[in-house]
Amino acid sequence: MQPLLAAALRESLELAGLILESMLIASNFGLCATVKTQTVVKAPDWVYIPSVKPIASGEIRRSYTPHLQGEIPTIVLEFISETEGGEYSINPHYPYGKWYFYEQILQVPVYGIFQPKTGELEIYRLNQGRYEQQKTNENNRYWIAEINLFLGVWQGKKAEVTAYWLRWWDKSGNLLLWGSELVEQERQRAEQAELELEQERISRQRLVQKLKELGVNPENL
CATH class of the missing domain: 1.20.5 (Single alpha-helices involved in coiled-coils or other helix-helix interfaces)
Incomplete structure (x- = not known):
């Protein structure tokens, strides 16, 4: 289910013309950092990076190191799976918990945790070095200022799968559509x-x- 969720998030952004060549939007993609001479890698289920340095023609970007290769991610999303993935782990020691890695090491502004089974979405925003849980608006959506869009949960069918999906809405409340919907x-x-x-x-x-x-x-x- 995780690959479908990630692809759906990207699809609506792309069809709305909101993805630029300078951006990096990926899933299960290695984010790297060096801490005390040790290389730490986490692969979030979905990541949005507003600007990255270009790579040579023909090369494939297999991982990404913020600051060295471009900006830090604007938003990182983790989808809770059947097995415990450490989405809430604040382990401050190598190999570090995901929460600790995004909050303290990379300092990603927005961290989201989504439970596909129940449709629960939690969004945390970095404030003075710590993540604070955000509140939804009257439509149960979170405003992501860095992307200028709302992020929320939508229940329905896509790719023959009826489930809870993460969807984007613009500031006027218009849903960003998928290809099949268009x-x-x-x-x-x-x-x-x-x-x-x-x-x-x-x-x-x-x-x-x-x-x-x-x-x-x-x-x-």
Whole structure:
């Protein structure tokens, strides 16, 4: 389920034209840091980095070291799986807990923990070096100022899977759609346009018939 959740988050951003070439958005991707000569690597389920240094043509980016290779991540998301993944671990010793790594080592501004089974989403924001749990708005969504979007939970079907999904909304409350939803939206628009044309044709026919009943030749009008 984790790969589907991560792909869905990226898909709507991409279709909305909100992903730039300078960004790095990835899942299960190694974030690296060197602490006391030891290399520490964590692979969050989803990460959004606003600006990274380009790599040579033909190369594949296999990991990322903030500051050295670009900016620190704006937001990191972890999806709780069947096995304990240490999303809340504050272990301050090597190999370090995820929470400690994101909060104290990388100092990621926004950390989210999502439970796909129950649809529970917790968002924490870095404040004076510590994560503080955030509150949702009246629509149960979190405002992510760094991305200028709301993040929330949506229950429904995608890729033949009915589940709780993480979705984006703009500041006006409009849902950022997936590709399948855009196709369906366009289909409905086409059907509506066709229906309106048919109704217009029927109205013209009725008008012509009425004029004929009144002894008026429509072609002379």
